[in-house]
Structure formats: structure tokens, C-alpha cells
Amino acid sequence: MSGPLLEVQGLAKHFPVKQGAFGRLSGHVRAVDGVDFHLDAGETLAIVGESGCGKSTVGRLVLRLLEPTDGSVRFEGQDLLALSDSQMRAQRRRMQVIFQDPYASLNPRMTVGAMLSEPLMLHGLAASDAARRARVGELLELVGLRPEHARRYPHEFSGGQRQRLAIARALAVEPQLIVADEPVSALDVSIQAQVINLMRSLQARFGLAYVFISHDLAVVKHIADRIAVMYLGKIVETATTDELFRNPRHPYTRALLSAVPLPDPTVVRERALLEGDIPSAMNPPPGCRFHTRCRYARESCRIDVPVLVDDGAGHSTACPWWPEFPPAPLLAEGTGQDQDRLRLARLQAAFVTSQTEAT
Amino acid sequence: MTVAAVTPAAAATDAREENPWARAWRRLKRRKGAMFGLVVVVLFVLVAILAPLISPYDPVATSFTQVRKPPSWAHWLGTDEVGRDVLARIIWGARASLSAGLVSVGIALGIGVPLGLLAGYAGGWIDAVLSRIVDAMLAIPFLILAIALAAFLGPSLTNAMIAIGVTATPVFIRLTRGQTLAAKVEDYVEAARAVGNPHWRIALRHVLPNIVPPLLVQASLAIAGAIIAEAALSFLGLGQQPPAPSWGSMLNSAQRFIAQAPWMAFWPGFAIFFAVLSFNLLGDGLRDALDPRHK
Incomplete structure (x- = not known):
């Protein structure tokens, strides 16, 4: 393997703040202000920090769901920020996202089947209707649901099941990288463990790399290979999980x-x-x-x-x-x-x- | 650890629920006003469709022996100033009123929803330009603008419908734009982007279906407004042209005989009142039934 799967350098996002009736620019929120990290295939990097430290913004910048103000994001050596709109859409096959709130991240007016078929259709991953249906059933079984569930709407599922559906949607395109933005924070503690275990077994099976964004170090410990600690838009410390828990150096990490x-x-x-x-x-x-x-x-x-x-x-x-x-x-x-x-x-x-x- | 070992699939079968539309219908049924509105609307629609079958007389056939007769067994609702049967004209007039309501709101939806979706989703200068045009149009009172447009296009029922439809469009642009702005920041829209949907597909498949309920409510209320507008235009001679019947033009001719033949004014007024009231009740009921915050 030549080089890391994902390489982020000097990543920054400044949101303009406008005031008054005429939208006078009164400053910038430096949500992310110069972040560097890399991620190998099959590895899990956790980004942790308080709410408001910019960790979710980093996740969205990496996937180019937000346009960075500065910096570069290289995926397998390719600069994502240089891609055109349609090139980027094609690249989305390789990188997916799981959001925090499974009640907000599933379109309430789409059946599970339609939701899981959509990425297959967009990226030409199913030759026929029958193949598409079979793949949808397979995806549902992968995340511990049943193929019959394809006919249902998201509101017919519990929170944990909805997060499984979100994971199934992310898996549909067989990505190499999944950015998981607080994927278990909205779930009951008993369900959290199930979803974490599911994510780990899927990682082992498909060689997925995760960027796992969380504020919960207890959860991160179970899934991350390496941890990056963020404070106010910057990374203050990175180390392997064991090392960070054993020898935290930065005063913020210790706190x-x-x-x-x-x-x-x-x-x-x-x-x-x-x-x-x-x-x-x-x-x-x-x-x-x-x-x-x-x-x-x-x-x-x-x-x-x-x-x-x-x-x-x-x-x-x-x-x-x-x-x-x-x-x-x-x-x-x-x-x-x-x-x-x-x-x-x-x-x-x-x-x-x-x-x-x-x- | 195998994937199957962490399966809580059984819970989904217990949590089986009805889909959003079935739930809205169940809640709508509980509201007496809304159901009354729905029944009357359906009744009016049936009358309009079945007009040739149920009308007791030809609505334009005059009879000089039957001028301005009060209600009787032969003419249940009386006759007008040239001996035409008022009931027959009310029944045929339902066609003009309802089609004016439906067609003009159809026009408003057809123009307003795509433009509102575009303004809300694209944002930037497109939004700025469209929104300023909408503001300008909304600054002019609805009826004045409809009258001006109808007068400009020339008096006919078709032109009246176009005038009313165009006049009702800005409300739909603004409503669609606002709803789109709210829906496009939802996580599921970002998720749709993340799986690689092109923008047009996100707007049509992910945003639009989620903003239908408020549009439906606004449409049913707008139909009521359009029926009044059609009546007003016909009253002023800018809508349905004589001798073809319309509730508004019936009122117009009745005003000269209000003292001698009040039934000529009463029945079309009554019909307009009930049609508008019913659409409003239905719209209010839909608003409550489709609002997820109500239990």
C-alpha cells in the first residue's frame, strides 16, 4: 500500500458571520483552523473534543459536504478539492457518512427499499431490478435486519434499527472510508454497544476505514486505533488509543x-x-x-x-x-x-x- | 462475533405503524368541521360533473312567460330576469366556479412550486431576484391584480382563470421557498448528497415530498380564494360571459332586482358561501391533521 488512504493537511473552515439588515460582515467563526491528520486503509481514527470544537465540521469537510476555506484533502493520493461536481459525485462511492441522529438522517417519505436502492442506481451497481432487490435484502441482513423490512418506512423502526439502516445505506456503495459523526450519541447505552459491535464486525469484514467523531472517550476506546484530540478548531494531541489513555501529555487531553x-x-x-x-x-x-x-x-x-x-x-x-x-x-x-x-x-x-x- | 448475534430484528414487527398519510386521514376523520367541508366539496364536485344529468332545465333557455318567478314546484329556486331556471344555472355554474378554483390553483402550483424550490434550494442571486419579484407582486392586493390582469387579457372564463392563477402564484413561491430552506438543512438531505445524488434529484426526490403537506393546505385554502375571485371577476363582467352561467355573473344580474326577486341573489350567494366555507374548513382540517406536532 502506497501512502495513507486519507491525508488531510492544513484543513480550515471559517464561517462568515453577518450582522444587521444589510449582512455586514462582522467576523469569522474559525470552526476548523489548520488540521492535519492521516488515515490508513482499515484503520479507525477517532476525533474527540468538546461540543463546538469543530470535530463535526472536520467530518463534513473531509467528505466535501462543506467546502473548506483552506487546506487539502487527499483520498488515495487524489486531491478531492480539485474535483468537479460530477467527478466528486462519482468519488462519493468510495466514502460514506453516518450521522448522529438516526431520526433526522433518514428521509421520512422514502421506504427503506427506495433509500437503499438509490445509491445502487446512482452508481450503476445493480444490473437489473432483481439484482437490486437482492442487494437491498443482503444489505439489510448485513446490519441485522430482515429483507422484508425494505417495504417499510423509517418511522416504523426504533432508534437503534434506524442507525442500522443508516449504516446499511453507507455500505450500499461498498466504500473504503466511512465518516461516522457521533454515530451512537443519540442512542440508549444498551443499544450503543450493539451498534459499535456491528461497526467493528463490518470493519473486519470489509476492511473499512473509519473517521469516528465523538465526545465520548469511553466509546472511542472500544473502536479507535488512534485518537486525535481537538480543541477550538485545532488538534492538540494525537496518539494510538493505548498510548493516549496511558500517557496523556496535553493538559486538555488529561482533563x-x-x-x-x-x-x-x-x-x-x-x-x-x-x-x-x-x-x-x-x-x-x-x-x-x-x-x-x-x-x-x-x-x-x-x-x-x-x-x-x-x-x-x-x-x-x-x-x-x-x-x-x-x-x-x-x-x-x-x-x-x-x-x-x-x-x-x-x-x-x-x-x-x-x-x-x-x- | 457474527453480525447475526447482535440482531434485535423482532422489535420492528411489534412497532408496526401506519404510514404518514393513513395517520393524517385518521386524524382528519376526527374533525367534524373538516369532514363537513370534505363532504360538501365532494358534493359540489359531483354536481359539477353530473350537471347534464341532474339539471332540470337548460341553463340558458329563456322563457318570457316565466320571468322572475319565485321558487315553486316547477322551478325550485325560482327563475331569473329572462325566465331561466335558477337551479339549473346554479348547477351549471358550479362547473365554472370549481374549474376556476382548481385550474387557477393548478396554474399557481405549477409555476409557484418549481420556482420556490429553485429559489430555496439554489439560494444566492436566483433567490434574491425571485424573492424581490414575489415581494413586489404581494404588495399589490390580490383582487386588484387579478382584475387588472383579466382586463388586460380580455374577458373570458379562461383568461380569468389565468389571471387568478398568476396572481395566486407568489404565495406558493414564498411558501415553497420557505419550506425548502427548512428541509434542505435536514440530515437526510445531506445524506442524499453524500451518497452522490445530483442536485436536481435531491430537490425533487428528497426535498419536495417532504414539503407537500403545507402546500396541500395552502392549495385548499387558495381554491376558496380563487372561487371568490372568479365570482368577483364574473360579477364585474371579466369572467364567464353571458349567457353561460356562473355564480358571480348571476349575482351581477341579480343586483338590479334585489328588491323584487331576492331569490336571484340569494342562491348564487349561498352557493359561493358554502363552497368557500367548505374549502376553508377542509384546509384548516388538513393543516391540523398533517401537522406532526399534533397528536
């Missing part, structure tokens, strides 16, 4: 991780909670954008704009001071080894308490 609830009430941990709101993207703070809420902020952070620096092992951090910070406590349950460390810590804690009680 995010410490906000992940642990399913064990006996664990006591130091929290690095954030205070205040995310600053306005219309008027972002100078220097490091996080300095207004950073517990380690110093004078130079107000002036110098930090860049994302790779440590050579694929862990990049947009904070030059991270080596000086105290080591991060184990903030959230990780995988494997971390699980053991956490269990050990718990055991020790229990031991200490029983000792003090005994004396």
Missing part, C-alpha cells in the same frame, strides 16, 4: 480523560477538571488556545502558538511544556496492562484501609 466516568466507585483518582466555557471560535485566545483554561499555563503560552510535534513514535502533542508536567495519574481505565495496574491499585487501597481499621 478530558479525567472526566471519563469509571465503573468502579471505590477508585479514588486525582481529577484535573476544567473550569469555564470553551472560548468563542470567533475570537480565539492568542497564543495557545487552551491557555485560558490550562492549569499549567505560563506567560509565553499567551504569545507563542504551539505546533503539533511528533515524538518519533507517532505520539504528537501541541504543547512544548509537556515533559515538565508531573506524570499523569492513571486517569481512565485502559486496556490489558492498565487494567491490571488499576486492579492492583484497588487491591492496595483496600489493603491499606483494612489495616488502618485494624489498628
Whole structure:
């Protein structure tokens, strides 16, 4: 494989803000302001961050559902932004999207069959009516529904089933990349696991690459190979999932991780909670954008704009001071080894308490 | 893990529901006013279609022995100033009124919906130009504009329909544009773009079907307005031409005999009143029945 499947460089989207009766331009919302990342075939990159950090906008820019203000998006080496309207439509076969709200993303006046047939028809993927019907049935079975469901309308399904339908629509064109914009945030927790498992098994089966946009690190941990943390339109840290959970470097990442609830009430941990709101993207703070809420902020952070620096092992951090910070406590349950460390810590804690009680 | 293992397919069979139109019909049936309107509208349509069969007399046959006779067994609703049977003229006049209502609203829908869809979906300068034209047309009172157009085109029922239709168009452009603006930011429209639909297909297959309910409501209300407009134009001599019957022209000739033969004015007025009331009731009922926020 030569090069990554998806390569994004300097991606930016500034929305103009107009005011008054005559639409006087009063500024720009810098929703996305210089984002770089890459994604290999079959890999899952999660983009996480608070609401309003621009992560959903990144998803739409990658698929060119929005036109970027600046930057480039290369898919298999091809610059998507240079394509004409009709060329782009043909390319949409290779990249698909799953939206957050399955109640809004399915056309209420189209049957499931019509909805799933449409991409087949648009991209000439079914030779005959019979082939098309067979493929629709196959798609429904792929996502755990039944072929008979093709005759129904979306409102006849539950939230989890609707999200399965949205996944089936995305799969119809056999894409290589799926951008999933908070695909489980609107679902019940019990349904979330089912949909995540479905997405994972489909990934294993078809070699899909996911850009998985979420604010929920607990969910991301189960599906992502790598994580990119976004704050106010910029990526502040990227690393593999294990590495990020074990060694979060950026103060913002640490704060995010410490906000992940642990399913064990006996664990006591130091929290690095954030205070205040995310600053306005219309008027972002100078220097490091996080300095207004950073517990380690110093004078130079107000002036110098930090860049994302790779440590050579694929862990990049947009904070030059991270080596000086105290080591991060184990903030959230990780995988494997971390699980053991956490269990050990718990055991020790229990031991200490029983000792003090005994004396 | 296999895909089948995570299947909650059984739930869909339990959650079986009726489709949106069946639900709207069920809710419409509960509304007495709307059902009354619907029954009267259907009745008027049947009368108009079956006019040659049910009309007791020729609507244009004059009789100088039967001038301005009050209602009787021979002439249930009386006769007019040249001895024509009022009932026969009301029945035949339903054709002019209803076809004026339907055809002119058809014209308004035919021009207004595509233009509104274009303005709302394309936006930019197309929207700006169309919207300013609509604003300009809406600034002129409906009837004045219809009268001016009908007078310009020349007096005939066809021209009256065209005049009313064109005059009713801006409302449909504006309504369609607004609904399109609201629908085009829905996720399912973005999803349609993401699967590779061309713009015309998104507009026709994904936006249009989702904005039909408010258009349907507006159309039924506009028919009522168009019937009044046709009556007004015929009253002024710009619509249906004598001797062919129309409710508006019947009113016109009745006004000179209002004291001596009030039945000549009463029946066409009554017919207009009921037709307009029924279409309005039906439109109001549809508005409630099709609004997803009502339970």
C-alpha cells in the first residue's frame, strides 16, 4: 500500500458571520483552523473534543459536504478539492457518512427499499431490478435486519434499527472510508454497544476505514486505533488509543480523560477538571488556545502558538511544556496492562484501609 | 462475533405503524368541521360533473312567460330576469366556479412550486431576484391584480382563470421557498448528497415530498380564494360571459332586482358561501391533521 488512504493537511473552515439588515460582515467563526491528520486503509481514527470544537465540521469537510476555506484533502493520493461536481459525485462511492441522529438522517417519505436502492442506481451497481432487490435484502441482513423490512418506512423502526439502516445505506456503495459523526450519541447505552459491535464486525469484514467523531472517550476506546484530540478548531494531541489513555501529555487531553466516568466507585483518582466555557471560535485566545483554561499555563503560552510535534513514535502533542508536567495519574481505565495496574491499585487501597481499621 | 448475534430484528414487527398519510386521514376523520367541508366539496364536485344529468332545465333557455318567478314546484329556486331556471344555472355554474378554483390553483402550483424550490434550494442571486419579484407582486392586493390582469387579457372564463392563477402564484413561491430552506438543512438531505445524488434529484426526490403537506393546505385554502375571485371577476363582467352561467355573473344580474326577486341573489350567494366555507374548513382540517406536532 502506497501512502495513507486519507491525508488531510492544513484543513480550515471559517464561517462568515453577518450582522444587521444589510449582512455586514462582522467576523469569522474559525470552526476548523489548520488540521492535519492521516488515515490508513482499515484503520479507525477517532476525533474527540468538546461540543463546538469543530470535530463535526472536520467530518463534513473531509467528505466535501462543506467546502473548506483552506487546506487539502487527499483520498488515495487524489486531491478531492480539485474535483468537479460530477467527478466528486462519482468519488462519493468510495466514502460514506453516518450521522448522529438516526431520526433526522433518514428521509421520512422514502421506504427503506427506495433509500437503499438509490445509491445502487446512482452508481450503476445493480444490473437489473432483481439484482437490486437482492442487494437491498443482503444489505439489510448485513446490519441485522430482515429483507422484508425494505417495504417499510423509517418511522416504523426504533432508534437503534434506524442507525442500522443508516449504516446499511453507507455500505450500499461498498466504500473504503466511512465518516461516522457521533454515530451512537443519540442512542440508549444498551443499544450503543450493539451498534459499535456491528461497526467493528463490518470493519473486519470489509476492511473499512473509519473517521469516528465523538465526545465520548469511553466509546472511542472500544473502536479507535488512534485518537486525535481537538480543541477550538485545532488538534492538540494525537496518539494510538493505548498510548493516549496511558500517557496523556496535553493538559486538555488529561482533563478530558479525567472526566471519563469509571465503573468502579471505590477508585479514588486525582481529577484535573476544567473550569469555564470553551472560548468563542470567533475570537480565539492568542497564543495557545487552551491557555485560558490550562492549569499549567505560563506567560509565553499567551504569545507563542504551539505546533503539533511528533515524538518519533507517532505520539504528537501541541504543547512544548509537556515533559515538565508531573506524570499523569492513571486517569481512565485502559486496556490489558492498565487494567491490571488499576486492579492492583484497588487491591492496595483496600489493603491499606483494612489495616488502618485494624489498628 | 457474527453480525447475526447482535440482531434485535423482532422489535420492528411489534412497532408496526401506519404510514404518514393513513395517520393524517385518521386524524382528519376526527374533525367534524373538516369532514363537513370534505363532504360538501365532494358534493359540489359531483354536481359539477353530473350537471347534464341532474339539471332540470337548460341553463340558458329563456322563457318570457316565466320571468322572475319565485321558487315553486316547477322551478325550485325560482327563475331569473329572462325566465331561466335558477337551479339549473346554479348547477351549471358550479362547473365554472370549481374549474376556476382548481385550474387557477393548478396554474399557481405549477409555476409557484418549481420556482420556490429553485429559489430555496439554489439560494444566492436566483433567490434574491425571485424573492424581490414575489415581494413586489404581494404588495399589490390580490383582487386588484387579478382584475387588472383579466382586463388586460380580455374577458373570458379562461383568461380569468389565468389571471387568478398568476396572481395566486407568489404565495406558493414564498411558501415553497420557505419550506425548502427548512428541509434542505435536514440530515437526510445531506445524506442524499453524500451518497452522490445530483442536485436536481435531491430537490425533487428528497426535498419536495417532504414539503407537500403545507402546500396541500395552502392549495385548499387558495381554491376558496380563487372561487371568490372568479365570482368577483364574473360579477364585474371579466369572467364567464353571458349567457353561460356562473355564480358571480348571476349575482351581477341579480343586483338590479334585489328588491323584487331576492331569490336571484340569494342562491348564487349561498352557493359561493358554502363552497368557500367548505374549502376553508377542509384546509384548516388538513393543516391540523398533517401537522406532526399534533397528536
